[in-house]
Amino acid sequence: MRSWWSLGEGSGQPGSELALYQIECPFCTEKGNFKLAFHAEKKKPNGSKKLNFDTYECGSCAGYVQVLWSGSGFSGSHGLHSYRVQPFPIGKPEPSEKWPETISRFWVQAHENETNENWDAAAVMARSALQAALRNQEAEGKNLKEEIDDLLHKGILPKVMKEWADELRLLGNESAHPRDISNPPAEKDVHAVINFLDYLLLYLFDLPTQIQEYRKRKAAKEKE
Ligand SMILES: [Zn+2]
Known part of the structure; x- marks a missing residue:
């Protein structure tokens, strides 16, 4: 303008x-x-x-x-x-259009609950987004722990991603299956695992499409 x-x-x-x-x-x-x-x-x-x-x-x-x-x-x-x-709304989460629908749904809820400081709900939704993402990658196992290990062994998850995935799994478990004495997850920890979730989805779903698009552009240029 x-x-x-x-x-x-x-x-x-x-x-x-x-x-x-x-x-x-x-x-x-x-x-x-x-x-x-x-x-x-x-x-x-x-x-x-x-x-x-x-x-x-x-x-x-x-x-x-x-x-x-x-x-x-x-x-x-x-x-x-x-x-x-x-003022305009701040921090409204927009999922990438490259992510499968189910994953986006959980991801949006994780971020919205984070914004609204519902730490338990944010941790549980982040855990669900993680599990949906791993299953989309055909992870096998009878629980999330095994699914994470499976993708590590198949070489789909690098070791550091596997370690973060385990931490997210544990934090989400605490809120999903509270024990008698159970504190809400620390705010900092919820931010950290959701930050990891964002990287994971970028890694699993955006980077593969982006490299294809990059190479397509390169090939088209070489043809000229
Ligand atoms: Zn209002």
């Missing part, structure tokens, strides 16, 4: 009014539940273009967002508008 005056011109959302239903509260993640708390606008000198400066209050958590938005000159079905919101 070259200037704020081009906001909503040429590209944006359909409709000339703000698509408030799409805006997510950065504090409680509820979408579109907002009440206008403040409105101001600035008109372009000698034109009809208008920038809207709105502040909305979230009906769910009473947080505020500021929305700068503007519609194109057209109304109705030809209309377009675009907006910028601050």
